Amino acid sequence: MLTGQALLYxxxxxxxxxxxxxxxxxxxxxASRRSRRAAVNHRLRRLADDAPAEQTLQSLLRExxxxxxxxxxxxxxxLNRLYTQSGVTGNxxxxxxxxxxAGLGLALLxxxxxxxxxxxxxxxxxxxxxALPLLVLRRACKRRILKFARQLPDALDMIVxxxxxxxxxxxxxxxxxxxxxxxxxxxxxxxxxEITFGLSMEQAVRKLxxxxxxxxxxxxxxxxxxxxxxxxxxxxILANLSSVLRERQKLGLKIRALSAEGRxxxxxxxxxxxxxxxxLMLVAPSYYGxxxxxxxxxxxxxxxxxxxxxxxxxxxxxxxxxx
Numbered sequence: 026m027l028t029g030q031a032l033l034y035x036x037x038x039x040x041x042x043x044x045x046x047x048x049x050x051x052x053x054x055x056a057s058r059r060s061r062r063a064a065v066n067h068r069l070r071r072l073a074d075d076a077p078a079e080q081t082l083q084s085l086l087r088e089x090x091x092x093x094x095x096x097x098x099x100x101x102x103x104l105n106r107l108y109t110q111s112g113v114t115g116n117x118x119x120x121x122x123x124x125x126x127a128g129l130g131l132a133l134l135x136x137x138x139x140x141x142x143x144x145x146x147x148x149x150x151x152x153x154x155x156a157l158p159l160l161v162l163r164r165a166c167k168r169r170i171l172k173f174a175r176q177l178p179d180a181l182d183m184i185v186x187x188x189x190x191x192x193x194x195x196x197x198x199x200x201x202x203x204x205x206x207x208x209x210x211x212x213x214x215x216x217x218x219e220i221t222f223g224l225s226m227e228q229a230v231r232k233l234x235x236x237x238x239x240x241x242x243x244x245x246x247x248x249x250x251x252x253x254x255x256x257x258x259x260x261x262i263l264a265n266l267s268s269v270l271r272e273r274q275k276l277g278l279k280i281r282a283l284s285a286e287g288r289x290x291x292x293x294x295x296x297x298x299x300x301x302x303x304x305l306m307l308v309a310p311s312y313y314g315x316x317x318x319x320x321x322x323x324x325x326x327x328x329x330x331x332x333x334x335x336x337x338x339x340x341x342x343x344x345x346x347x348x
Contacts, residue, residue: 066210067114068202082218085211090117095219095232110238111165112208121158128154169208170239174274176209177241181267188260195220212237227253241270280346287344295337 071081083093090098090108099105099117108117132150135141141149180201187197195217202214212233219229227249234242248262305312316322 066202066205066207066214068211068214078218079222082215082222085215088114088116089236091236095215095236106235106238107159107162107166109236110169111162112169113162113165124158125154128152128157166238170237173208173212173237173239174241174270176205177239178267178270178274180205180209180213181245181263181270185260185264185267188263194226194259198226208237225253241266241273244269277346284344284346287340291337291340291344294340295333298333 068081068085071085072078074081076084086093086095089112090105092098097105097109105117108120113120128150131153132141132146135149136143136146183201183204184194184197187200188194192200198213198220199217202210202217204210205213215236216226216229216233219232220226224232227246230242230246230249234246244266245263248266249259251257252259252262
């Protein structure tokens, strides 16, 4: 028989074990739900709403700045293409107006509260309302293309295995759309839906290349076009293309490793004057004396600032390679 103190210790152990097991069960449940959400791409989430497949396809195209047939909406094709390839979802007008209003609000705030000159406020408005959204879209586009490029060889290998198992090409593409995460899963899902609703595989892949902007998809489109017109082994074509894309990725990683020193030098050289200026202003505010009242200080700072940005751009181009 257990004594009173031993029974108390036993109750403590059971309570602690119960708390630990309950916490572990909650964590595993949360992690499993999170992994399921991460494994499902954006298109499959939309299809889970029990909406018709054609309506889902049209909504996916519209939120990327395209018409229901997959063409560009705006007459500014380069801007529409940049928005589409960035992967930003939503109304393009809402995206543009939000930045314009933010730039206008910030410019008015600086003009009224701080006493910023009208010309400087106009420059702030142009920078936030026009330059910043372009930079955001370009960065998002570059990151999305890099992620798509990493996923594409695996997708081609999956299509090759499906074709060798006897499935037709549209079924293989639909399999990739179900199994792969974004951005590739949704893009190949749009291709599968377009093929289902009447487009040829060659046309659907060509539209895919325009939506994504990755050069490897252009190679895929050309390969499918040649195969459709002259015949050939599609499985072998896709397997060779997958191998080529993997080798290009390896080459790109080698180039990035070799140019790492140049990129680090560019950052250090660019930031060193700014950091030293801020340190001097912090530890010795009177170091520059009355130089700030000199009328030449603004043109000099502007000239050397532009010169430094030009040097940064040259260094960036020296360590950036197309492969």
